[in-house]
Amino acid sequence: MFCIYLTSNQILELSGFIRNTNNKILKTIRKRTSEKCEEESAFDQGEIELGGSYFGARRVRGKRGRGAHGKTIVFGIIKRHDKVYSQIVKSCTEKELLAIVKEKVPK
Secondary structure (H helix, E strand, C coil): CCCCCCHHHHHHHHCCCCHHHHHHHHHHHHHHHHHHHHCCCCCCCCCCEEEEEEEECCCCCCCCCCCCCCCEEEEEEEEEECEEEEEEECCCHHHHHHHHHHCCCCC
C-alpha cells in the first residue's frame, strides 16, 4: 500500500490497524528507505539541482516565510531521472548547506 502512494489515512482504512500501529509501520518503512538511500554512493557527475522547503503548520500567526516559528526546513539535492537526497536542516546558513553539498556531490 505504501508503494502505490496511498495516504496514511487510506492505508489505515484498508489495513484495519489502529492509528498508532499504522504510523509506527509507515515510520519504519520511511526509516529503512532512508537508510538504504544513505548506503548508496554520492551523486555521479552531471547537472544537479538544489532546493529547500519549509514544512509545518499551514497557518501560524506571526512571521511568515523564514521567520515562521515551528516550521521544519528540508534541504534537497536532485539529479533528474536518477537520484534524490533530502535532509532536515536546523538553519539555511551557507556553511551548513555547503557542507551537505560537499559531502554528497563529488567534484
